[in-house]
Amino acid sequence: MTTTSSTTQAAPLVTKVRLRDLPVEQRRALLAARLRRAGTYTVALLIALWILLPIWLIGTLAFSAPLDVRTYPKQAAPIPFSTETMEFFLNARGVLPATRNSIVVALMTLALSTVISAPAGYAIARYFFRGRDLFRLSILAVRAFPIVILAVPLAVTFRTWGIYDRVYSVALMHTALTLPTTILVVSSVFASVPRELEEAAKVFGCNPLQAFLRVVMPLALPGIAASAIFTFVMSWNEVFAAVLLTLENRTLPALILYNLDKSGDPFKFAGGFFMLIPSLIFIFFVRRYLFNMWGQITK
Amino acid sequence: MRFRNMNWAPYLLILPSFIYLLLFFGWPMIASLQLAFRRDSQILPLRAEPGAETPVVGELERGTTVEVIDVQLFETQKAGGLLTEKVFWLEVSGPNPEGETVTGWALRGNVFVQDASRSDRGTVRAATATLRAEPHPDAEPVGELPRGTALTILEWGKVDSKVAAGGLLQKPQNWLRVSGETASGEVVEGWVNRAPLFLEDAKISAQGRVQSGEGSKEWTLDYVKRMLRDPKFMQALRTTLLLIVIILPIQFTLAIIMALVLQSQLKFNTLFLYIYAIPLGISDLAAGLVWYTIFTQNGYLNSFLQSLGLIERPFIFISSTNKEWIIVAIVLAEVWRATSIVMVIVVSGLQAIPRDYLEAGELFGASLWQRLRHIILPLLKPSLQVALILRTILAFQVFAVVVAISGGDVVTVLANETYRWYDIGAYNNKNVAAAYAGFIMLLSLSIAIFYLRAVRTQEEKEAAA
Incomplete structure (x- = not known):
């Protein structure tokens, strides 16, 4: 994890420089770099969401009361939190x-x-x-x-x-x-x-x-x-x-x-x-x- | 202290693993081929009672024509008494190799019953028996018969499976078309499951043939033929290949994106790495169950669509008429679970690319796509190749995801058929199971050789150019 890739080289420069002090083309380049960086973050977060969301959903069901597990539409968070379903499983x-x-x-x-x-x-x-x-x-x-x-x-x-x-x-x-x-x-x-x-x-x-x-x-x-x-x-x-x-x-x-x-x-x-x-x-x-x-x- | 010079030290060190791998890889492989190609089932032992533990009272040769005297559903305890498994045992009688007539019990799977003319009378044993319009548990009920009602059996039908979402095991179920009087004195006719009925005189007086047993060895292609004739075989093969063709491109694209994201040194990089790596430790069974929660009838996808107002009531994604949706669910689950391993391989490959190359590309103003196309992907080829071989071979073994999502009935894959043929509660034929396993092996080997050769010819072409 030591090599850096490409799009990130501009990042350390941004620290203290004010955008409006820069010449137009540099300003554009910086903006583009920031945009790219924001894009990378968006992609990174989306992928993280893709992996975590299903885990969250099954976790929600695992920690809802059996009655809530059967309801439809399903709830998106385990409220009220209950270990009943989990206990039912463990005691099966x-x-x-x-x-x-x-x-x-x-x-x-x-x-x-x-x-x-x-x-x-x-x-x-x-x-x-x-x-x-x-x-x-x-x-x-x-x-x-x-x-x-x-x-x-x-x-x-x-x-x-x-x-x-x-x-x-x-x-x-x-x-x-x-x-x-x-x-x-x-x-x-x-x-x-x-x-x-x-x-x-x-x-x-x-x-x-x-x-x-x-x-x-x-x-x-x-x-x-x-x-x-x-x-x-x-x-x-x-x-x-x-x-x-x-x-x-x-x-x-x-x-x-x-x-x-x-x-x-x-x-x-x-x-x-x-x-x-x-x-x-x-x-x-x-x-x-x-x-x-x-x-x-x-x- | 001359170990380094005496060359046997490393051999001594690798000896245990060498022996272990030989014992548990080399030897089972040969055993598997033997199972698939050697007939080891010439003699069928007959038991005194239904059940494999009872004493042997006689032996029948394979191919002997026998008379089937009785049939019993024998229950064995499984999974620590949690489950009872029902297996049919037949009482058969026929001439043994010495010419004496022997009578005893044999597993249903070992005797092929040619013609089953069966009992035509029975009574209701359970509290009530529901008659239905079709031989299927979900069919419309046409009447109820109370306990003790006498029935006339009009027809024997056999439904091959429970087409239920969770129906892992495909067990043949007997359905009968019966007529009887309801409590109000009305005569109704309909299909009913055999289970709640007591059949008087349930003896099958029918002809059978011994089709497998235990004993002498000879080479045979019977099991392979039986596998090829199995109607589920083509279905399983098609689905397995289809899954590979759909899953691999998605997986590799996503894995490369994930690897590039991880390489771009974001803040919280280690957190992202952890999250992206989580699926590495998730089993296929758990992944299947996770996506089952989403795609099941009362699941999250329906909840989501309904809350958006896109659907009025839950859409049944997982049903026998919606194969496409089952495939979609399996694809998503597999991509979700198994992309991480490709990602890790790609990241290791990326790390091996000299930074100069990438910086040079950037310096000359190459766009991300150009750098990807002309620098990263060519240099990544060895890693991608390994990942491709690994993923393809693993994809031939996809099993628990399919079973967890669809029950393995409507959509089936090769590994699932292997399991079904092996399973005592299903077909109980280890030889055909071994044939399936051998077929998967053959596919894996040929795909590996194909990839390697494809790569080599391409390299030769490049060298020639």
Whole structure:
């Protein structure tokens, strides 16, 4: 986010200069620059509105009383504010256990994915070895791999292995889904830690493990935490594999999806909003690392 | 301390992920192909009672003609007892491979019932049964029959699905045309759901054929053929492709605009970045539900239009006659949800463009459009290409958005059909599901190869010029 674009160069000039003191053509240019800037702001705000408005609307319904949820025309703000609909959703049968399942699955995925991907990410960032490019390429290929094709055979296999409909089998599947992304992100995090620091640590008598633990790790930790959070969100959101791999131990998205045609609107609205909450919170924490994460895949 | 010189350290480090990916990507891929192309269903085990847990009492070979003795709607508990799933079990009798006649229960999906001549008498089991003009829950009622009324069944009909907005599962429902006396002694005739009726002598004495089971392996194209013959297949393929063709251009235009806005160093830039990035963490299911609140009959769009006075009463956007509006809702939801990822890729690409180029363009008085056309877009091509491949492949898997908005009945997509074929409550055929999954894989691969080749030939052309 360091490069500036084009239309903005005139902006710092505007500070103290009065328009009417300037020659005509400069005045015009300044006005045009200001207009352009105002246009950019308008576009920026419109896009923000496009993203936020639907969230506001479903939030409104989630926090209106059930009676208000059913009224038509709908109100544009949750007045009077009520947690009744939300409580109804949370107390609907299966929702709390499914939420617990979802959290457990996401935490297991986070742990497994981070533990497995960290060494691989480090290897890609720090070593040049034969097959490195091939490994990177296959991870990229796998990253875009359809979940759909994995979920069907895995569900069948899990059945024969007797681990069908278990929380940890969903976590195994989710780890497979998130692993490629996590490896790429972690490798970019490690790559951003200057190699010189590690070398210096070794010069001062650290062995490679100590150098890694005392120098690289503390510097890489925030980035890895961001990637872990993102892994959590990916697992929390995943629905296709979860609905195929479970019957009774549904995760939250699987439960909601499965009950869509059997449940009324308040359930859907509250459920939809409830599922949004983690993304609202977590994206806030990882926003600085987004380009680290996703920018990677273009390189 | 010679790790760096001994070359095996990096291999050791990547080994766990390598094994994991092999186990959960390489191997399922092969398993999927096996499911789709290998017949593993030669022998059908018969159970003592309806239900998969009961002991096997006999076996029938695939293709055996059997007599269907009884049919039962068997309920299994699902989702922690929240739901009961109803599956038909048939009691069949036929010669096993040794020539003995065996009798036992099998899942409806495994036996093809050729001709169902069924019971013609029944009574009303529920408090009342409503007769309707058509075999559909929304059809106009023509009469009410109280509990215990004797009925004559005139016709068996089967309605393939609930055409309800939330109707995720397509379950065949039996509707009967019956006649009976109402409380006032009047004889009425009409359609009624099978559920509130007790059918005397509900045995289907009919011919059936075993069509799948478990057992030996051989290669087959049957599942692929079955997928191709599935009437929903073309529909799903068309919709999936249509969605891609509509969504991608909108998404890329919007993503480039968002990236340019973020690059122009506005005040509150980090706030805008946060807002624009929110959809990255939103699931397709949640996005579908969000847009469902807008497009549903009593939703925000109708509220808004009515408050403007543009409509008199709510317009039903999501209904079987309004496919276009369902597509519009899905497109909006997908653009809303998945543009952020393209935006992030574009921003990373923009950051890699040397500032000199942009400044040079500005210096020579190029307009925004000229700079975009001649500097930014050409330099952004590698990023756009990656985003394009990624988005297209992900678009082949669009699933929960469609189901959340439309129920997946009226408008269906490939991933939804995969799920339906797999689902025990629907078609319960993992092989056809695997064929669908394989088809999605094939599409994704060919589209990736197509893009890459298109780019390469263009580069060659440029190099030659």
